[in-house]
Amino acid sequence: MTHTGNTLLAVRGLTASVAGVPILKGLDLTIRAGEVHAIMGPNGSGKSTFAKVLAGHPAYEVTGGEVRFRGSNLFDLAPEERARAGLFLGFQYPIEVPGVTNAAFLRLAYNTVQGARGKDELDPLEFDDYIQSKLELLAMDPAFLERSVNEGFSGGEKKRNEVLQMAVLEPTLAILDEADSGLDIDALRIVANGVSKLRTPDNAVLLITHYQRLLNYIVPDYVHVMEAGRIIKTGGKDLALELESRGYDWVAEEFAAGRATAASVV
Amino acid sequence: MSQAAEQGYLEQLLRGQASLPASPRVWLNGLRADALERANALAVPSTRDEDWRFTDLSPLYRTVLPPAARRDAVEPGLLVDFALTEAGPRLVFVDGHYVPALSDPLIDAGVTVSGLAEALEQGQDGAVPEHLGRYADFHADAFAAVNTAWLHDAAVITLARDRVLARPVHVLFVSTQPGVSSTPRVLMVAQTGSGCTLVEDYVALHEDAYLTNAVSEIALGPSARLRHVRLQRESKAAYHIAACAVRLQRDAQFESVSVTLGGRISRYSLNVTHAGEGGECRIDGLALIDGRQLADTHSTLDHTRPDGRSRQLHKCIVGGAAHAVFNGKIFVREGAQRTDSSQHSRNLLLTDKAHVDTKPQLEIFADDVKCAHGATVGQLDADQVFYLKSRGLSEGAARDLLTFAFAAEVVERIPVPSLARRLEQTVVHQTKGKQT
Numbered sequence: 001m002t003h004t005g006n007t008l009l010a011v012r013g014l015t016a017s018v019a020g021v022p023i024l025k026g027l028d029l030t031i032r033a034g035e036v037h038a039i040m041g042p043n044g045s046g047k048s049t050f051a052k053v054l055a056g057h058p059a060y061e062v063t064g065g066e067v068r069f070r071g072s073n074l075f076d077l078a079p080e081e082r083a084r085a086g087l088f089l090g091f092q093y094p095i096e097v098p099g100v101t102n103a104a105f106l107r108l109a110y111n112t113v114q115g116a117r118g119k120d121e122l123d124p125l126e127f128d129d130y131i132q133s134k135l136e137l138l139a140m141d142p143a144f145l146e147r148s149v150n151e152g153f154s155g156g157e158k159k160r161n162e163v164l165q166m167a168v169l170e171p172t173l174a175i176l177d178e179a180d181s182g183l184d185i186d187a188l189r190i191v192a193n194g195v196s197k198l199r200t201p202d203n204a205v206l207l208i209t210h211y212q213r214l215l216n217y218i219v220p221d222y223v224h225v226m227e228a229g230r231i232i233k234t235g236g237k238d239l240a241l242e243l244e245s246r247g248y249d250w251v252a253e254e255f256a257a258g259r260a261t262a263a264s265v266v
Numbered sequence: 267m268s269q270a271a272e273q274g275y276l277e278q279l280l281r282g283q284a285s286l287p288a289s290p291r292v293w294l295n296g297l298r299a300d301a302l303e304r305a306n307a308l309a310v311p312s313t314r315d316e317d318w319r320f321t322d323l324s325p326l327y328r329t330v331l332p333p334a335a336r337r338d339a340v341e342p343g344l345l346v347d348f349a350l351t352e353a354g355p356r357l358v359f360v361d362g363h364y365v366p367a368l369s370d371p372l373i374d375a376g377v378t379v380s381g382l383a384e385a386l387e388q389g390q391d392g393a394v395p396e397h398l399g400r401y402a403d404f405h406a407d408a409f410a411a412v413n414t415a416w417l418h419d420a421a422v423i424t425l426a427r428d429r430v431l432a433r434p435v436h437v438l439f440v441s442t443q444p445g446v447s448s449t450p451r452v453l454m455v456a457q458t459g460s461g462c463t464l465v466e467d468y469v470a471l472h473e474d475a476y477l478t479n480a481v482s483e484i485a486l487g488p489s490a491r492l493r494h495v496r497l498q499r500e501s502k503a504a505y506h507i508a509a510c511a512v513r514l515q516r517d518a519q520f521e522s523v524s525v526t527l528g529g530r531i532s533r534y535s536l537n538v539t540h541a542g543e544g545g546e547c548r549i550d551g552l553a554l555i556d557g558r559q560l561a562d563t564h565s566t567l568d569h570t571r572p573d574g575r576s577r578q579l580h581k582c583i584v585g586g587a588a589h590a591v592f593n594g595k596i597f598v599r600e601g602a603q604r605t606d607s608s609q610h611s612r613n614l615l616l617t618d619k620a621h622v623d624t625k626p627q628l629e630i631f632a633d634d635v636k637c638a639h640g641a642t643v644g645q646l647d648a649d650q651v652f653y654l655k656s657r658g659l660s661e662g663a664a665r666d667l668l669t670f671a672f673a674a675e676v677v678e679r680i681p682v683p684s685l686a687r688r689l690e691q692t693v694v695h696q697t698k699g700k701q702t
Contacts, residue, residue, distance in 0.1 A: 055656050058648070083658040095653040099671025099678070108667065109657040116658065148671075165657060 005033025007068075008173050008204050009054075014065035015229075016053045023049040025229035026065070031173065031204050038207040038215055038240060041226035042248050047208045048092055050226070051177045055089035056082055070172065083109075084116035086172030090162040090179050092208075097149035102161065105149050106131060110168050134167040138194045155182025163191050167198055174198075175206045180214040192217030212244035225251045275310055275327045279412045279447055279479070282333050286418055291386060293395045294417065301404050301414030308408040320591040320623045321533055321562040326505045331477045333416070334361035334446035340471075342368060345440065348469050351684040354433030355379035357421045360440050362448025362478075364419040376426030379435050382451075385422035393424045393455045401483040401511035401537075409507045413449040413481040420451035425460035425490070434463035434495075434682050441500065444474030452482035454492065456518075461491035463681050468528070470501040475530070480508040486518035488542065493521045493681045497689075500528035502557065509535045516542030516571075523680050525689060526553040526561045527696075536565040540574040540602070549578040551592075552676040554696055556585035556616075566595045567609075569602040578609040581676050583669065583693075584620035585700045592624040596639070600631040611641040614672050616701045646672075646701075662699060669697045 009031040016024040023046045031037055039047050053060045054067065056079035067074040069087060077085060097105065110130075111121040122130055135142055138160055150158050159182055166174050176195070180188055195205060195218055207218060215223070215237065223239040224231045225248065232255040233239070243251070283302065289295050310327065311318040340360050345368065349356075355372035357379065358365050364381035371380040378385050385394055398420070404411040421437040439450045452466060468478055478500060486492055500506050506529040512520055526532055538547050553561040567576045582590035590613065598605045613622040626639040646668045654664035673693040680686040 057652055078661075079652065079655040080658050080660050080664075083656055089656055091653070091656075095649050097650055097653065097668070097671060099674040100667060105654075105657075105667075108663070109654075109659060112660075112663070113658040169657065 005035065005201065005204075007032050008070055010068045012066045014050075014053070014067060015063045016049060017061045017063055018049065018059060022063070023229055024053065027230055029224065029231060031206060033204055034201045035222065036199070036205045036207065036218060036220045037222045037224065038209060038220040039224045039226050039231070040209060040240065040243055045226045046229040047226050048177055051089055051092075051175050051208055054082075054087065054175060055079060083169070084113050088166050088169055088171030088174045090159075090166060090174065090176040092177040092181070094150045094158040094162050096151045096153075098151045100149050101146055102149050103131070103145035106145070106165065106168050109165065113169050131168065134164060137167055137197060138164055139190045140164060156184065156187045159183055160187065160191055163194050167194065170198070172203050173206065174203070175208065177208045178210065179207065180209060180211065188214065189217060212240045215240045227252050227255070276305055276308070276408060276412060278330060278332065279477075280305060280415060283415055286416065289418075291395070297399045298415050298417055301399070301411045301417070304404050305408060305411035305415050308406070308411055310408050317564060317593070320589070321531065321560060323531065326477065326531060329475060329505075331445060331447040331475070331505075334363070334443050334448045336363040337361060337442060340365065340368065340440065340442055344471055345438070348438055348440075348467065350434065350436050350465065350682060352434055352682050353436040353465070354431060356436040356438065357381065358438045358440065359419065359421065359450055361443050361446060362419065362439070362450050364421075376429045377431065378422060378424045380422055382418070382420040382422050385424065394422060394453065397455050397483060397485045398453050399483075401485065401513050402481045402509050403511070407509065409479050410481050410509050413451060413479050416449040417451060420453055423452075423454045423462070423464060425456045425462060427457045428459040429457075430460060431462035434465050436465045436467065439468045439478065439480070441470040441476050441478065441504065442472070444472055444476055447477035447479060450478060450480040452480075454482075454484045456485070456490035456492060457487045459489045460487070463493040463495070465495045465497065465682060465685065467497045467499070468506065469499050470504060470528070473501045473503060475503040475505070476501070477505040478508070480506070482508070482510040484510065484512040484520070486512070486514050486520060488516045489518060490515070491519040494523070495680050495682060495685065496522065496524035496534075497685070498524070498526045498528055498532060498534070500532070502528055502530060502559065504529050504532075506532040508533070510537065512536070512538040512547075514538065514540050514542060514545035514547065517544045517546075518542065519545070520547040521681075522548070523550045523676060524552075524563070525677070526551070526555070526563070527692065529559060529561065531560045533562040533564070536563070537568070538566070538576070539568045540570055540576070543571045544573040545571075546575045547577070549576070550676045550679050551580040552673055553582040553584075553590050554673060554693060555582070555588040555590060556696065556700065557588060558586065559588045560591070561588070562591035564593045566597070567607065568597045568599070569605045569607065570599045572601065572603045572605070574602060574605050574607075576607045576609075579676065580611045581672065582613045582622055583616065583673055583697060584613065584622055585616040585697070587617070587619040587621075589621045590623075592622070593627065594625070594639075595627045595629065596637065598628075598630040598632050598635050598637065602632045603634045605632065605635045605637070607635070607637045609639040612672070613641070613643040614669065615643065615645060616669070616697065665701050666694075666698050669701070670694060673697070
């Protein structure tokens with residue numbers, strides 16, 4: 001029996017602006033449990049804006065459309081409520097937080113999210129055990145825990161730290177924005193394997209990426225091409241390979257031709 | 267306030283000074299007499315003085331705070347909370363007077379940690395007269411002149427060549443009497459290659475008004491190293507006016523963390539002179555104030571010789587309707603080539619009524635130097651708040667954590683772990699949920 005998971009995320013006609021400039025112009029996307037989606041597209045197409053809108057960044061204004069996350073109106077939830085409900089954004093540019101150790105931050109975030117999900121919180125010793133397995137998953141040195149969050153981290157270390165947070169918080173939907181940038185090939189393999197191991201039939205991953213190489217490790221069920229604030233083409237994993245060799249222009253041309261045809265038919 | 271009333275104020279602080287018993291040391295009597303003469307000639311500072319523009323002492327001048335009498339009978343149990351788990355030698359001063367019964371001095375080959383009288387008895391006369399009163403200039407500073415005129419007790423720490431103390435020295439100044447003034451004094455002399463950690467700690471057993479008028483002098487010989495912690499946790503109604511003068515000889519290292527928590531009005535003037543080549547200092551400060559407190563830090567780093575290095579980070583967390591003042595001067599004298607200096611003032615305002623005046627100031631007379639400075643005043647960083655919220659933290663929890671972190675950057679530099687932990691608790695207690 002083929003099993004289609006529950007719909008986790010349903011985006012319909014989403015429009016959003018930054019400082020009054022429209023960036024998202026009618027975006028549609030459906031993600032079900034158990035799936036991996038990838039959004040690809042040229043710079044400035046709105047990929048990161050989409051991720052930030054989903055996470056609730058205050059600089060982005062939603063101007064229209066609807067997003068339902070696990071059945072609820074996402075925009076009724078504050079950013080922290082979205083996180084507790086199981087939405088996770090791995091930042092393209094993780095923020096440095098000097099003076100807060102990774103260990104303290106991870107434990108506070110974990111316990112906050114656990115508490116909101118009606119589960120038991122962990123004391124520092126218990127959390128220490130819990131975090132060890134997550135560190136191993138990402139081949140991270142425990143010394144990372146004693147450093148301030150992202151402060152002085154290399155680009156690759158920051159990305160690994162984002163996935164560590166994902167591993168700790170066990171989100172239902174993880175959106176990873178350029179998770180592969182700044183990673184050398186070994187680190188890429190480790191991070192990708194870590195993400196893959198965190199997959200279950202009940203959760204889903206949305207990868208936002210410029211390059212196909214990450215998708216060799218985390219094989220997507222759907223690849224979407226974004227341009228000018230919309231998804232203009234959706235295909236399977238082979239679409240990523242085709243984009244890698246042919247670029248994006250042909251997709252845009254095809255989309256424009258399709259619209260022209262549609263318009264002439266009308 | 268009239269000039270005459272201000273002058274009367276200094277006389278009041280000096281009342282009874284004439285009956286101070288003469289010291290058998292002629293040089294000490296001479297020092298006091300010089301200082302008394304200056305105190306009689308000087309006017310107290312007012313906001314008309316550039317160095318006191320933002321710090322109005324007229325509430326102090328309106329308060330009668332006669333010199334504190336000696337009071338030896340302090341229940342030791344009352345001091346338990348101030349004990350450092352790591353501390354080695356400890357000197358306790360009650361209302362400015364040294365109390366041997368509460369202290370744990372150390373007099374050993376080449377090491378003296380004791381009151382002034384005991385230090386002089388130990389034949390350390392050589393070091394003490396050479397340095398006492400030499401760095402904290404009282405010729406233009408009325409409060410330092412009053413302090414020096416009263417010089418009878420002092421915390422004296424002398425280290426002979428290459429002597430290094432493993433455990434921190436704790437000098438505890440306890441205020442027990444409301445409505446009085448005291449004149450704490452510290453002298454630290456470290457010879458070539460010696461070093462220690464010194465915790466200078468000002469506390470109170472009550473919440474009323476009093477004046478602490480403190481002077482510290484620190485002389486570091488070639489390659490000597492001092493890690494200095496200065497903790498001002500006076501009552502919130504207290505007046506605290508303090509000067510610290512530091513002189514570094516060749517390759518000496520001075521690392522200082524000063525934390526300001528108490529005081530209705532407090533002023534800390536720190537003066538560091540790089541008198542030898544290659545000296546290094548790191549000066550960090552944190553003022554954590556609220557209510558109607560005013561905390562003023564003035565520092566001067568004077569590079570007079572080549573290859574000196576200085577790092578300064580001063581932070582203020584200002585809540586309520588409190589007011590923080592920072593003025594940081596850095597001089598790089600002609601000939602102080604290859605000086606490497608940086609100074610940063612970072613200020614976090616928790617409320618709309620909180621206020622900061624900050625002024626980093628560089629004066630460079632040499633041409634081959636590296637100097638950086640900057641100041642920021644503001645609220646918490648919105649991107650950091652969002653990042654923490656995106657991990658499930660509430661707005662309040664995110665703000666509390668970031669405020670804590672802002673303070674922790676300085677608190678973590680305190681080389682006495684038990685003190686750092688305790689201060690972290692204080693930060694949490696004082697800032698949690700205090701943002702508007």
